[in-house]
Amino acid sequence: MTATQKIKSGWQLFKQALAGDSNINYTEGSVARVTILLAIPMILEMAMESVFAIVDIFFVAGLGTEAVAVVGLTEAVITLLYAIAIGLSIGATAMVARRIGEDDREGASIAACQVIWLGVFVSVTVGLIGIFFARDILQFMGADEAVIENGEMYTRIMFGGCFSIVFLFLVNAIFRGAGDATIAMRALWLANGINIVLDPCFIYGIGPFPELGVTGAAVATNIGRTIGVIYGLYYLIGGKGRLQLHLKDMALQVKIVLSLIRISIGGIAQFLVATASWVFLMSIVSSFGSGPVAGYTIAVRVVMFTILPAWGLSNAAATLVGQNLGAGLPDRAEITTWQIAKYNALYMALVAVALLIWDDPIVSMFSQEADVVPYAVQCLQIFAYGLVVWGFGMAIIQAFNGAGDTMTPTYINIFCFWIVQVPLAYGLALGMGLGPQGVFWAVFVSDCLTGIVGLPLFMRGKWKLREV
Numbered sequence: 001m002t003a004t005q006k007i008k009s010g011w012q013l014f015k016q017a018l019a020g021d022s023n024i025n026y027t028e029g030s031v032a033r034v035t036i037l038l039a040i041p042m043i044l045e046m047a048m049e050s051v052f053a054i055v056d057i058f059f060v061a062g063l064g065t066e067a068v069a070v071v072g073l074t075e076a077v078i079t080l081l082y083a084i085a086i087g088l089s090i091g092a093t094a095m096v097a098r099r100i101g102e103d104d105r106e107g108a109s110i111a112a113c114q115v116i117w118l119g120v121f122v123s124v125t126v127g128l129i130g131i132f133f134a135r136d137i138l139q140f141m142g143a144d145e146a147v148i149e150n151g152e153m154y155t156r157i158m159f160g161g162c163f164s165i166v167f168l169f170l171v172n173a174i175f176r177g178a179g180d181a182t183i184a185m186r187a188l189w190l191a192n193g194i195n196i197v198l199d200p201c202f203i204y205g206i207g208p209f210p211e212l213g214v215t216g217a218a219v220a221t222n223i224g225r226t227i228g229v230i231y232g233l234y235y236l237i238g239g240k241g242r243l244q245l246h247l248k249d250m251a252l253q254v255k256i257v258l259s260l261i262r263i264s265i266g267g268i269a270q271f272l273v274a275t276a277s278w279v280f281l282m283s284i285v286s287s288f289g290s291g292p293v294a295g296y297t298i299a300v301r302v303v304m305f306t307i308l309p310a311w312g313l314s315n316a317a318a319t320l321v322g323q324n325l326g327a328g329l330p331d332r333a334e335i336t337t338w339q340i341a342k343y344n345a346l347y348m349a350l351v352a353v354a355l356l357i358w359d360d361p362i363v364s365m366f367s368q369e370a371d372v373v374p375y376a377v378q379c380l381q382i383f384a385y386g387l388v389v390w391g392f393g394m395a396i397i398q399a400f401n402g403a404g405d406t407m408t409p410t411y412i413n414i415f416c417f418w419i420v421q422v423p424l425a426y427g428l429a430l431g432m433g434l435g436p437q438g439v440f441w442a443v444f445v446s447d448c449l450t451g452i453v454g455l456p457l458f459m460r461g462k463w464k465l466r467e468v
Contacts, residue, residue, distance in 0.1 A: 017041055020182030022242045026320055027101060027327040031336050035316055039340070041185035042176065042319075043312030047305070048188035054305050055192070056217045057298060059199045061366050067214040068367070069290045070138075070151025072297030074158055076282040077137050078165075079275040081126050085166045087268025087406075088118055089173030090318070091260045094404045096177030096243070097319050098468040101326020105243065112174045112236065113249040114256045118264075119170045123163035130159015142286040157218035164225035171232035176319050178242040183235050191228030195220050263468065266406025270397075270413045277417040277446075281439050284429050292436040295375025298366045302376075303383050306351045307391070310344045314394040317341075318402030322468070325403055330464040333403070337458070341395035348391030355384040375436055382440040386448045393451025396458045404468035412453050421446035 013033065017040035026034045060067045092115040099108035130137070134156035138148045168191065172184035198209075198220035205211025212219060236245045285296050317340040324333035355362070363376040397409045421442050428438025 039313045039316035041181040042315045043309040045185040045188050046308035046312040048192045051192045065290045065294050068294040074155045083271030083275045085169035086271050088264045089169045090267030090401045091264030092173040093177035097322025098326040101323035109243050110249045119166045123166045127162050153215045154218045161222035167229040187228040187232040191224040195224030266410050270410040273413040291371030292375045294372045298376045299379035310391045314398035317395050318398040321399045321402035337399040341392050344391035344395050348387040352384040352387040355380050379440045386444045389451040390447040393454050396454040403463040404466045405463040416446045416449040
């Protein structure tokens with residue numbers, strides 16, 4: 001095949017991935033081909049998820065350091081909600097993918113409905129807590145009075161509208177498990193497009209919109225996410241994808257709910273462990289002032305945006321592992337994971353080089369304040385050193401999750417984040433006087449460890465025997 005033919009073939013594959021095809025069987029044919037078909041929309045979906053955070057920071061940065069600190073501190077706490085939503089989505093993807101691999105679409109639809117019930121419970125509980133205790137949440141995170149006064153309403157709206165976060169995660173997880181990653185991608189594209197348009201309008205009062213300041217970012221984000229959720233539910237209820245939800249499927253089935261909870265508890269635990277440690281790290285950074293908090297927030301958002309294609313590839317690994325195990329093809333599931341892990345490592349190497357070369361220009365897009373830029377640049381540089389190992393570990397962790405073995409990643413996270421990262425951050429930042437830099441190095445060490453520790457556990461192969 002000539003170079004021109006390869007380019008043409010690659011372009012056709014790319015267009016097919018974007019268009020989506022409900023008739024594709026991901027347990028057959030070339031591993032590389034089905035990986036690309038599934039991974040491309042997942043990569044674009046994950047990129048769009050991070051755009052929410054990047055867009056908010058970009059527009060809010062014009063309001064000053066305190067506004068950026070509000071977003072960073074609120075996000076640090078709301079990631080606990082993300083942990084719950086992601087944990088539930090892991091259970092949803094694993095169960096739906098396994099049923100699809102077994103060619104049991106009715107079972108997949110029933111599982112999806114039980115996920116929705118769980119989402120309703122979580123949304124109502126967390127939303128009420130956030131609405132009534134927004135000020136206490138910011139105080140708990142160490143925010144000063146100026147930050148609290150500026151951001152209390154932002155925090156209240158972000159928590160009060162948390163159903164949009166939960167259901168966007170869960171509905172898209174159902175689509176990913178079914179192999180309809182293109183629909184999930186479109187939902188996030190729609191949600192982000194609306195957020196990008198409304199963010200400056202509500203923050204700065206453009207045209208007929210009220211000038212709400214940092215609160216406007218919360219309003220715009222929730223509107224965008226809600227419309228994305230409605231779009232996804234339309235496809236689920238309308239039966240335009242691989243799954244079609246019927247009214248009879250909505251009946252609460254305790255056995256399936258308990259099975260989902262069993263799988264999801266591990267997923268929730270692994271992300272709660274990780275995000276709770278991040279909350280602790282943010283509280284350490286906040287003790288050094290709003291400048292380091294804003295710098296750390298900007299750097300984390302940039303890193304999360306640039307590495308999300310690797311997360312997209314890793315999510316493809318979860319779906320492919322689940323479907324192949326359901327089809328009775330454990331060896332194919334393992335081969336797929338190795339291939340995706342190699343892709344991840346290569347991509348993360350490119351990201352690391354880019355961050356090291358263009359750290360200053362990247363940070364200057366978000367802030368040029370003297371008390372913010374040095375911390376953001378330093379954080380980007382340190383994080384970049386560990387990206388390759390971290391990327392390889394992402395695929396391994398998601399393979400465990402796709403198999404329904406959510407407890408192994410939980411144990412890995414407990415070791416890496418609470419036995420290593422938290423004590424190391426405290427010791428370096430406060431004990432040895434390194435300040436925020438000590439926190440940055442602790443994150444680097446723990447991220448590398450996730451890949452190093454996960455590799456031998458994956459090679460043991462016990463995840464292949466997991467029942468879902």
